[in-house]
Amino acid sequence: MADYTLHEDPRSGNCYKIKLTAALVGVPLALRQYDIMAGETRTAAFLEQVNPNGRIPVLQVDDRFLPESNAACWYLAEGSALVPETRFERADMLRWMFFEQYSHEPNIATLRFWLHFVGEDKLTEQQDAQIMAKRIAGCEALALMDAHLATRDWFVGDSVTLADIALYAYTHVAGDGGFKLDEYPAIRAWLARVEALPGYIAMA
Amino acid sequence: MADYTLHEDPRSGNCYKIKLTAALVGVPLALRQYDIMAGETRTAAFLEQVNPNGRIPVLQVDDRFLPESNAACWYLAEGSALVPETRFERADMLRWMFFEQYSHEPNIATLRFWLHFVGEDKLTEQQDAQIMAKRIAGCEALALMDAHLATRDWFVGDSVTLADIALYAYTHVAGDGGFKLDEYPAIRAWLARVEALPGYIAMA
Numbered sequence: 408m409a410d411y412t413l414h415e416d417p418r419s420g421n422c423y424k425i426k427l428t429a430a431l432v433g434v435p436l437a438l439r440q441y442d443i444m445a446g447e448t449r450t451a452a453f454l455e456q457v458n459p460n461g462r463i464p465v466l467q468v469d470d471r472f473l474p475e476s477n478a479a480c481w482y483l484a485e486g487s488a489l490v491p492e493t494r495f496e497r498a499d500m501l502r503w504m505f506f507e508q509y510s511h512e513p514n515i516a517t518l519r520f521w522l523h524f525v526g527e528d529k530l531t532e533q534q535d536a537q538i539m540a541k542r543i544a545g546c547e548a549l550a551l552m553d554a555h556l557a558t559r560d561w562f563v564g565d566s567v568t569l570a571d572i573a574l575y576a577y578t579h580v581a582g583d584g585g586f587k588l589d590e591y592p593a594i595r596a597w598l599a600r601v602e603a604l605p606g607y608i609a610m611a
Numbered sequence: 612m613a614d615y616t617l618h619e620d621p622r623s624g625n626c627y628k629i630k631l632t633a634a635l636v637g638v639p640l641a642l643r644q645y646d647i648m649a650g651e652t653r654t655a656a657f658l659e660q661v662n663p664n665g666r667i668p669v670l671q672v673d674d675r676f677l678p679e680s681n682a683a684c685w686y687l688a689e690g691s692a693l694v695p696e697t698r699f700e701r702a703d704m705l706r707w708m709f710f711e712q713y714s715h716e717p718n719i720a721t722l723r724f725w726l727h728f729v730g731e732d733k734l735t736e737q738q739d740a741q742i743m744a745k746r747i748a749g750c751e752a753l754a755l756m757d758a759h760l761a762t763r764d765w766f767v768g769d770s771v772t773l774a775d776i777a778l779y780a781y782t783h784v785a786g787d788g789g790f791k792l793d794e795y796p797a798i799r800a801w802l803a804r805v806e807a808l809p810g811y812i813a814m815a
Contacts, residue, residue: 471699475705475709476709478702478703478705495677499677501681504682505679505708506678508709508713536737536740537737551663
């Protein structure tokens with residue numbers, strides 16, 4: 408088996424996704440930690456060697472580097488029960504993973520970062536002006552997830568897939584961004600199902 | 612083979628990606644067109660039957676619906692030469708497709724939509740305040756792509772993959788959003804390579 412090193416910041420849900428995937432499929436990951444608040448992923452060395460996009464997580468597979476959290480989850484889980492066996496369901500799993508990166512993370516994770524880690528009093532005027540739009544779009548994403556989960560246990564098919572792992576990461580800490588999970592009962596029941604999975608690990 | 616219908620707006624690069632993928636792999640697509648400017652993807656019928664997220668494209672496969680452009684491309688291309696055979700390269704292709712939806716589309720496609728279709732004089736104050744940040748982030752995405760393509764013909768491996776198709780869609784019309792493609796020679800050479808592919812079709 409290849410040697411895996413996750414370049415990460417433990418506060419990041421995008422990094423946690425990969426650790427949770429690795430735990431569920433039983434793959435050991437070495438960890439290399441960076442402080443994103445201190446700009447440690449924007450140094451010349453990081454940009455040159457790890458990720459020219461200046462972002463974590465990056466999954467290192469021997470001497471190759473794989474940015475983008477959901478691509479790293481896919482790499483680790485391909486061939487496992489976390490990726491559906493049928494063609495439509497595999498694509499439908501990717502559908503929810505793209506939804507997560509486009510409609511969920513930029514709203515729910517960004518508000519968590521701004522309000523919980525940066526602090527509302529330290530936001531720029533431009534960030535401040537975006538809070539309401541991100542609040543509305545984040546609530547729309549949660550409402551869509553809640554409606555989907557009202558009649559099913561998992562996002563795709565009859566068992567847990569990477570779609571659930573990807574969406575779990577920032578949903579279960581959405582309260583940090585001021586979202587009220589009490590308003591989404593189907594999401595709360597689904598969070599409990601994820602947390603009951605054999606091999607589940609909590610976020611740091 | 613299944614019956615495929617693409618629910619689309621021909622002005623959308625996200626819809627074009629799927630049509631280009633289908634053309635390259637030789638799969639016929641029926642088209643059902645909507646006017647996103649007139650709110651035709653936000654009607655109750657659309658939300659209930661096609662996509663609760665109120666967005667196009669959606670690929671209909673018989674009676675099932677698959678939202679998210681890159682998931683639809685994956686569905687159509689799985690098993691073809693557009694998806695690499697090795698595990699790392701498949702994940703690396705997805706890496707660029709997630710990059711496209713997170714770092715490229717929200718900047719480059721959004722500025723094209725705002726400036727080319729909506730019109731700068733009709734933007735809200737909040738949209739107007741985001742133009743500069745999206746301009747900077749869009750240029751960063753293009754610079755990263757240009758540097759990557761400076762030493763290679765395609766984003767992943769030695770031949771065209773869905774990573775190229777996904778990134779081509781909004782890059783080749785980035786000028787509509789005020790981006791200057793002349794500044795990115797490796798991108799321009801790569802655009803020409805995509806346009807020379809057997810089966811290539813132009814955007815409507």
